[in-house]
Amino acid sequence: EAKNAGRRTHRFFAPAMEAAVQSRRSLKQDLRNAVDAGEFSLVYQPIIALETNEPVAVEALLRWWRAGRGEIPPSVFIPIVEEMGLIGTLGEWVLREACATAAGWPRAITLGVNLSPLQFRKHGFVLDVVNALRHAGLPANRLDLEVTESALLARDVATRVALHELHDLGIRLSLDDFGTGYSSLQSLRSFPFDKIKIDMSFVRDISMDADSAAIIRAVIRLARDLGMKTAAEGVETRAQRDWLARQGCTEGQGYWFSKPISAAELHTLLAQPRRADEPIYPTQALMQ
Ligand code: C2E
Ligand code: MG
Numbered sequence: 001e002a003k004n005a006g007r008r009t010h011r012f013f014a015p016a017m018e019a020a021v022q023s024r025r026s027l028k029q030d031l032r033n034a035v036d037a038g039e040f041s042l043v044y045q046p047i048i049a050l051e052t053n054e055p056v057a058v059e060a061l062l063r064w065w066r067a068g069r070g071e072i073p074p075s076v077f078i079p080i081v082e083e084m085g086l087i088g089t090l091g092e093w094v095l096r097e098a099c100a101t102a103a104g105w106p107r108a109i110t111l112g113v114n115l116s117p118l119q120f121r122k123h124g125f126v127l128d129v130v131n132a133l134r135h136a137g138l139p140a141n142r143l144d145l146e147v148t149e150s151a152l153l154a155r156d157v158a159t160r161v162a163l164h165e166l167h168d169l170g171i172r173l174s175l176d177d178f179g180t181g182y183s184s185l186q187s188l189r190s191f192p193f194d195k196i197k198i199d200m201s202f203v204r205d206i207s208m209d210a211d212s213a214a215i216i217r218a219v220i221r222l223a224r225d226l227g228m229k230t231a232a233e234g235v236e237t238r239a240q241r242d243w244l245a246r247q248g249c250t251e252g253q254g255y256w257f258s259k260p261i262s263a264a265e266l267h268t269l270l271a272q273p274r275r276a277d278e279p280i281y282p283t284q285a286l287m288q
């Protein structure tokens with residue numbers, strides 16, 4: 001009986017698996033060509049100081065417009081790019097493109113760039129970063145490299161050396177998606193992070209879940225005691241914004257302030273003089 005069921009399942013899934021393998025193969029093929037085809041682009045999301053309501057940083061986020069298929073989210077294609085061994089090449093493109101864009105902003109605010117932990121293991125990675133900054137004419141202290149926690153990050157010696165070198169050059173470092181990895185406190189001790197980005201899964205639940213609220217409060221307190229800033233991700237409501245500000249969280253990022261927008265839209269936004277007490281961002285109006 002079980003054997004029969006197994007056989008039936010096998011027959012049923014074989015074509016589906018075949019199709020999955022096929023589509024993965026074509027996805028990889030398309031990814032290989034995507035840089036040359038100009039299918040990658042960057043969007044930019046403002047990060048706001050909760051005390052002043054002013055943008056203090058902007059995070060660059062990668063987008064892939066796949067010919068004939070539309071937009072594929074980074075959560076889907078980045079792991080495949082990593083697996084293919086192409087993240088170094090793509091990451092360098094992101095860094096150069098973002099630094100060049102940020103150098104032209106009308107305000108001297110910080111540029112946040114996401115890095116895959118794999119990028120740190122590349123020999124000469126620190127030099128690549130320095131060259132990107134030099135080429136763009138962007139001061140080192142305007143670049144903030146966002147790194148997520150992973151086993152790799154905690155154990156790899158090359159990573160540790162690279163992060164300290166970058167920090168010594170004046171480049172800022174943020175621990176991204178804090179709370180979702182599995183060695184949070186160890187990473188805080190081993191690496192010279194300037195900022196903790198609190199994962200949006202905690203922020204989403206603050207009004208319904210006392211535990212999430214307690215965890216965020218503790219993280220803010222911990223960061224303050226360690227001399228680090230805190231940024232809350234995924235702030236979508238005024239209530240969340242206000243609560244985070246009351247707890248002393250230094251920065252917020254999320255649809256309440258602005259969705260990720262194009263380089264041109266961001267430039268216009270940063271060029272506008274604004275009143276500090278009202279966050280006037282394009283998508284906030286749309287969402288109300
Ligand atoms: P992340 O670094 O944590 O980036 C924040 C993500 O949250 C972005 O998703 C952003 O669009 C989304 N987000 C911001 N505010 C809100 C909000 O209020 N509500 C909701 N629901 N979402 C919000 P995105 O752009 O899809 O990127 C996903 C992840 O992909 C990033 O998470 C980052 O880990 C990775 N990623 C993006 N660009 C790059 C890149 O250039 N290089 C590398 N290595 N990873 C990247
Ligand atoms: Mg990030």
Ligand code: MG
Nearest residue numbers: 176177197233
């Ligand atoms: Mg994040």
Ligand code: MG
Nearest residue numbers: 177199200233
């Ligand atoms: Mg995240």
